Amino acid sequence: MSPSSWRLRLQHKTGFTYAGKVGASYNEARMSPRNEARQAVLDARVEVWPPARTYRYEDYWGTIVTAFDVQATHEALQVTATATVETLPPGDLLGADGGADWAALAVPENIDRWHELLLPTPRTALDEELTELSERLRGEHPTPHAAALATCTLVREEVEYQAGATGVQTDAVQAWRQRKGVCQDISHLTVGLLRAMGTPARYVSGYLHPSPAAGIGEAVVGQSHAWVEWWVGRWTAFDPTNGIPVGERHVVVGRGREYGDVPPLKGVYSGPKNSGQGVEVTVTRLR
Known part of the structure; x- marks a missing residue:
């Protein structure tokens, strides 16, 4: 390393x-x-x-x-x-206009390849309001990657992080309606919006060191954490709760369609x- x-x-x-x-x-x-x-x-x-x-x-x-x-x-x-x-650290980040275009994501080969990561699940399914929001975000951005970054920004601005505001059974629609949630809810909502616009997305479970300026040898209360990855010709990871690319403070444990897989x-x-x-x-x- x-x-x-x-x-x-x-x-x-x-x-x-x-x-x-x-x-x-x-x-x-x-x-x-x-x-x-x-x-x-x-x-x-x-x-x-x-x-x-x-x-x-x-x-x-x-x-x-x-x-x-x-x-x-x-x-x-x-x-x-x-x-x-x-x-x-994050490393080779895609620019907002980088990655596959919308047409490439719609190719049958890619839809078949990532079929399971394009379908809604109990915690990521959207209602009519959120489906319309997803369509609007897709229409406003020239590339899937730009739309994904914008989705992360919007969710972070609209849904307040609040420990204890939700439970493990809370779904994306509930978190959106109450505009409060934890990293799990913010990630489920982001994943649901991305899938609805045709971008393969997965839920990532792991750990986060809470301090960017962490002292060496200092034990701190950490977090079980969740973030998202989306596929635009390659997988790219982002932490929508904190509004940052996944880097040295993140440790991956598992990936899946939603929390229920990990x-x-x-x-x-x-x-x-x-x-x-x-x-x-x-x-x-x-x-």
């Missing part, structure tokens, strides 16, 4: 508490960063309490999954993922009601 790269240490703790004893649970964790062009994973592990044997595989979308089942009786489940990752932890169990889920993310810049 180049001198301008960052080295980040991540710790993500999450889990469930139950309203009584659970006999068995079967779980999947999507909390491990992956090696790719702009990030190198130096080490990564996932630990489970109560202890359980884990196995790893790559899912349909290319996300690393740690699967495990807990057969011992338990009243709480905790999963701790730790990783050290080197990341790069939840950090999900599972099934036999027993009493789940009484809460805690999440704690700590990020340290090592260099």
Whole structure:
């Protein structure tokens, strides 16, 4: 990695508490960063309490999954993922007039290739108002990439980031109507608008170091974060919540059509009601 790269240490703790004893649970964790062009994973592990044997595989979308089942009786489940990752700044960014044109995106070969990333999903589907907005944004810009950047700007201006304003089941239409949401909602809304204009788009799940001027060795409260990527002849990534290209502060964990494809932890169990889920993310810049 180049001198301008960052080295980040991540710790993500999450889990469930139950309203009584659970006999068995079967779980999947999507909390491990992956090696790719702009990030190198130096080490990564996932630990489970109560202890359980884990196995790893790559899912349909290319996300690393740690699967495990807990057969011992338990009243709480905790999963701790730790990783050290080197990341790069944004690099070779497309100009607003760069990338494929509208005609290229409409070629049957490209529509077939990215079919799943052009369809609405439960959290990205639009209503009539948003569909008209998407058509207007497309009509106002000469290239898909310019329209995508404009979409990110508009969503950021119109939807206020507010922690706790929504839940994991909130969809794009709800976030738009209340003009409040978190990074997940802002990303779902952006993805939905891009797909409606014919641009393949995907939802990205990962982590964000909150400080551009991060001190070396200082552990800070980080975030599970979400952003978007769109295809205009090549994939390009952007963080609409913060209005910035994806760079050294971002760590990718998974991609998919929406949050439902990349939840950090999900599972099934036999027993009493789940009484809460805690999440704690700590990020340290090592260099």
